[in-house]
Amino acid sequence: MAFPRVLLVLLLYFSFSLNLPAQETLRVGVSHAPPYCMSDDGQQWSGMALRLWRQVAEETTTPYELVPVAHQDSLLDRLERGELDVVLLASMSPDKEARVDFLQAFHHTSLGVALPKTNSLWETIRGLFTLQFLYIVLGLSALLFIVGVIVYFLERNSNDDQFGGERSTWQGIGSGFWWAGVTMTTIGYGDKAPRSLPGRAVAMLWMLVALAVTSSLTAAVITAAQSPRFGQFPEALEAKQTGVVAESPADHYLRAAGQSPRTFDTPRKGLQALQHKELDAFVADLTTLRYLVDESRGLSANVEATDSEPEAYAFAVREGSQLREPLEQAVIRITLTRMWREIKNTYDATRNNPHDSRRQ
Template identity: 25%
Template sequence: MNTKLLLIFLWFFATTLYAQLPDTLLVGYTRAAPFIVQDKNKLDGLNIWLWKKVAQDLELPYKMAPMNFSDMLDSLRTGGIDVSVNPLTITSKRSKHMEFTHSFFASNATVVVAKVSSFEKLSTFLKGFFNLNFLRGLLVLLLIILVFGLLGWFFERKQNPEKFRFGPRGIWDGVWWSAVTLTTVGYGDKAPKTKSGKITALVLMFGGLLFISGLTASIASSLTVNQLTNNPEGFNEFKERKVGTIANTGTRTFLAEHFFKNVKEYPNVVEGLTEVKNGEIEAFLYDEPILKYRIQKDSSLQKLQLLPIKFDVQFYAFGLPKKNTELEQRISQKILEIMETKEWEVVLNEYGLAEL
């Protein structure tokens, strides 16, 4: 008798749970190639394939509803839709307002910048070389050559007239000797004979050696900084720059948590990448698979490049309202089963996706 009552109770409980689900699920989505690719009225992509497989195996009737990203998230919070099949990043903030299925893909965010042409690289190098500090150093160097050239000529003109002649030509002799001595070329065509001249030469050689070493280090440092500025290789190098990302995304939250000060938000990837191409922003930061796919497929974006920077590891999943816990568990179980098949690996390769 107890067994019969238990079975009746379980049947009634299961029937009640299933009855809570609508006859036809409303499935929200927004374009996010290669996960969701929309070509006119045709939907394709990894997430679309996965959802169709899940819905077919679980016998879930559904209706697709195109939405913009922000509205889709709001609808998940309020229960306006039953499922979102977008590649939603699982975050603690989102988990407070919605349920997530088991993650089916792991990736990371990256950085897109405009490609630098060879002419621009040369221009950047010249700007870094002939900067204000370099010009100041060059002026001081010429002044040192002139002063010590005059001193050498002054001390040597009487006792060494063969090497340091009288008049303007002698001054040139002194300047020539000073330049050759300072640069350690050492032609040997002119050399001081007097005690004062030799002391002047010693001061010039040792003092000039230190000055040129400092000037060389300054130029090298300037070129290195300039190269890093125009060819950033680190995530933190973009903190002070004008960058862009998609609003209400995990990447936007990540940038805020890491103190990025100048971030412009966009409703979609294409608008952000277009502004990078046009020079409106310096970089666009978002999910690597989506950025890579968009640049490869859009010929107008071929002047953009992905930097070898990876940050903010992300786990993608489907989203559901908090009230759909039972549905989430059924979908999660089915996703795990699909991911264990060889077919899943084939589909990943078909869309050019590789997990971390």
Template identity: 35%
Template structure:
């Protein structure tokens, strides 16, 4: 490497790689590379690519001696490239609209949720079970429940439903001791069940109003999700069978979310948080969750002779006070 100017690929990905109006570069990854180059006495020049895929392809083809940006180390990429030791551990983050969804939207999403349908199914199941048991106890002793099985069971289920909702008129009632004992038990249980059910629905509606439609990664399958085409986020969404809308950039996705075309946007958390803070603070906010852990590294062509020296220098630097100060300056991390 001595005597030759290295060609280093990069791509704008604030706050890891940022290009100023005068063409100069800064950011976490850029500052790290400058520190490594200074320590190893490397001569280099930076070349910009428009997309991450172009950066990956160029490095894999030997066009660049290294690529420095916010490059996630993944299995498919590792087949095409070598990577340095990870210098930053992060994960995916979720941006959501800063305004709460409408009340009716919250109601519809709550009523369509799996938990709500489970609760309704449980109440209906108990009502049917009690109705059938009442019919078995009363069919030979109570003319209200006698006659053909279909008529008797239908009457029993109707009585069970009235008893559960406390709407019974009293014209139809069990007469046998087992029937009346079950009726008393069912009335008490149904009062408690309905109270718990009502409290649960109210709590869910309140939570959705206060927190929005998406509160963690498990909610992504229920809403319209956006992601950057070709990013590592796509691998996660595909693996989780989450349908998504693809965008050319995070900015495009966040604009779509502001226009209510999507409900959430998923991307590398530090990059997404930076973009939201700088340009979309009035229309979007970040959730606290971090999922699908990821490592950022410096990409190198396969078999690069630079890798060993670079790894040693990188490992020394990321354990230094300088690195802690750098992360604090850009991200506020202590």
């Protein structure tokens, strides 16, 4: 009777072994690419991809060692040659998929544009002279005019000293317009107020509506006053001195658009050149730009998102590797959790968005 039990145990063992090949230590390739993979002077690695990998390795009980690689572009080459078993950061593309096997993507991003910091007061003033702000003023004026007309016709006979009397129709409407404006802004001078029951009913309704209008107006004015300085991408860069990381997606994208950007070894060096006014703009991975600007005290820039050159980042293994199935199952399980969304948000957050949280 003991023999079938032993056989069952062996079958279960070999079944597990087929899912995750037995290997003493996986060689995991990493390269410095904030905020996905980052190393300090003490060779301690951190970042979005590292946090995900450590959870995957723990869930699958996979022993591993990190193998630092100087240039990110050489990670897939070393993976193909068998020098690495897993690569923690690879941008997915059909060409690369023909060389290696990608796991489930753990992060999606696109290109971003970093622009020099400017005087915020001047930017606000300039934003007030835009079509968007003009539309806001015209729309609000129309609403105040309608309310003013209603109040005038309700009050002109019972409230001569404030809305009717010897005033002409337009003067009376002007009084109603003024009352609607000071009521909406909660200034409430008290120089005019409805006295009739219908007038007071409209006044009460308008005060409630004005609360919502004021909240929406505040957000709309801020948006209009702080409208982005950047135009259509990438056409707006044609007359600008633009920087990119050499051989990066941004580099390929701009050159395909007929531009000749200045190249840098790392995004940090490009942002430093922008800081020193050697560049008019620097284009790179949006998440990387936001992270570097947010976390580096010596760097300041306005980072604007584009919808160009979307990218997906994932782990990669050798083509046909038996590691793919068990690792991908773990990646899918983890990236669907709320905990992973919170982790990812800490790296996507930026000081450019006041609602974003600081990174841990």
